[in-house]
Amino acid sequence: MSDFEYQSGFRNQFATEALPGALPEGQNAPQRCPFGLYAEQFSGSAFTAPRSHNLRSWLYRIRPSAAQSAYRPLEVGQLSTAPESEVAADPNQMRWDPLPMPQAATNFIDGLFTMATNGDAGTQIGCGIHLYTLNADMTGSFFYDADGELLVVPQLGTLVLRTEQGLLKVAPGEVAVLPRGLKFQVRRAAGTDAARGYVCENYASPFELPGLGPIGANGLANPRDFLTPTAYYEDTQGEFELIAKFGGKLWAAELDHSPLDVVAWHGNYAPYKYDLARFNTINTVSFDHPDPSIFTVLTSPSDTAGMANIDFVIFPPRWMVAEHTFRPPYFHRNIMSEYMGLIHGTYDAKAEGFVPGGSSLHNCMSPHGPDANTFDKASSEELVPQYQGNTLAFMFESRYVFNPTPSALSAGFRQRDYVDVWHGLHSHFKPDAR
Incomplete structure (x- = not known):
């Protein structure tokens, strides 16, 4: 064969x-x-x-x-x-470059x-x-x-x-x-x-x-x-x-x-x-940003319904057509802990720093979301149908908090300034203007 x-x-x-x-x-285990x-x-x-x-x-x-x-x-x-x-x-939010060859x-x-x-x-x-x-x-x-x-x-x-x-x-x-x-x-x-x-x-x-x-x-x-x-x-x-x-x-x-x-x-x-590439992606055709659970490929259930031991989630090529909507992933804090990796292309929530072979970790209730440059661009761009084609990212999402290893924490390829990507998010609050 x-x-x-x-x-x-x-x-x-x-x-x-x-x-x-x-x-x-005729028999499972014959003589x-x-x-x-x-x-x-x-x-x-x-x-x-x-x-x-x-x-x-x-x-x-x-x-x-x-x-x-x-x-x-x-x-x-x-x-x-x-x-x-x-x-x-x-x-702390953490991010790493690719592991050196x-x-x-x-x-x-x-x-x-x-x-x-x-x-x-x-x-x-x-x-x-x-x-x-x-x-x-x-x-x-x-x-x-x-x-x-x-x-x-x-x-x-x-x-x-x-x-x-x-x-x-x-x-x-x-x-x-x-x-x-x-x-x-x-x-x-x-x-x-x-x-x-x-x-x-x-x-x-x-x-x-x-x-x-x-x-x-x-x-x-x-x-x-x-x-x-x-x-x-x-x-x-x-x-x-x-x-x-x-x-x-x-x-x-x-x-x-x-x-x-x-x-x-x-x-x-x-x-x-x-x-x-065979994953049949589900996405909005009207407005708002659906939860990432719609991209779940495989799940390892836990003893609590709806809270997975691990979900394997992907962010594949897909059409973005939502109207009146901030299209990249929204800012969020959630009970699940997220470890992300990038296989190829560009992830739509990060302008730079998250590269193929790299990874990031956002533990339970640690705030994260698009960086400042992505937020500014997505807040003002024309909302025409757009094909998000050059991308394939994934996430291991778990109900349990991730403990980074000492080797990962001290690695030379860790980005110790990762938290700075959100420092450009200044107040736009204008109480007299809707």
Whole structure:
């Protein structure tokens, strides 16, 4: 079977085999699997979770995952996990330039840099936000995260995610979700020398599609546009290292074979990718600025209705046609905390300083909004239909306050004068003139 073959649908019950006849017929785990394979269940939920939220896949593999050495601890580098105990949460508005590209050979795991965390991975609430840079492939090592699922948002360079359940090719403008516990390897696609992007490590309930409410049956992200890989395997022996993120620490075990040896699988617990250009944007066609919740691609619900553990929100190309309206995002203070990133182009609420690969953090009730130059321009421009085309920004929005890491707070690429962008907002109050 060729590389990068996909199945369509969000959380579908898939069945795929790289070798015809490898999937058993009529039984989940027969006494002897076809071709001498081992049956292994890969569970992403409790066994007794409601059927609509029960996540599991059956993997038919050449060797079971238990065939490995004992784990040994590794240094965690600049990777952190909630709860953050070194520094207190900070109400200051913060912004960073892009994470500098590495000079030495650096793979995906070595290049992870934690920006902020919230909640508690041990109690499975909240998330961690990381940046990645890489200029080398993972060849002799593999990775899995027992603390959370990973939402990967490329900003520069195309990645090949080689997973137990197949291959995903993910370019800037696309995102990928790797389930908790999935073994994978990150390599660069042909033509990519270096890569950079963002990762949201979701400790809590897996991402799902948001409800549409009064929007109806159609709009936002369409389930059919989510792509899951077909089965792909390698039967390779040698000396390999399996790195695990467990309890906020990194551990390593030795393998004498590649763990990407799943010949067939079926179920609904699998990696997937999504092209953000397929998002069906909803916007006003009359007046006022709708809340950013209309741009939600994926959500991780919490135990409080309407207050997400994490929402993944995008600000894609779209038409601006509102009349009698200040069109950029309004000034606001809100209960949710917002971490933003920019994939390409220009974000319409900032005149300068927020660049592709950069990021900003506005915690719960910290005021933010357009800078002074954007406010002045948007307050006087002619309100003709305008296509906001050269832009793709995103937001990780959470009900929990983000704790920046000491590394992020002290980083040389942090913009320490960010708050000055609002200093030009002078009073225009004229009580005698409406």
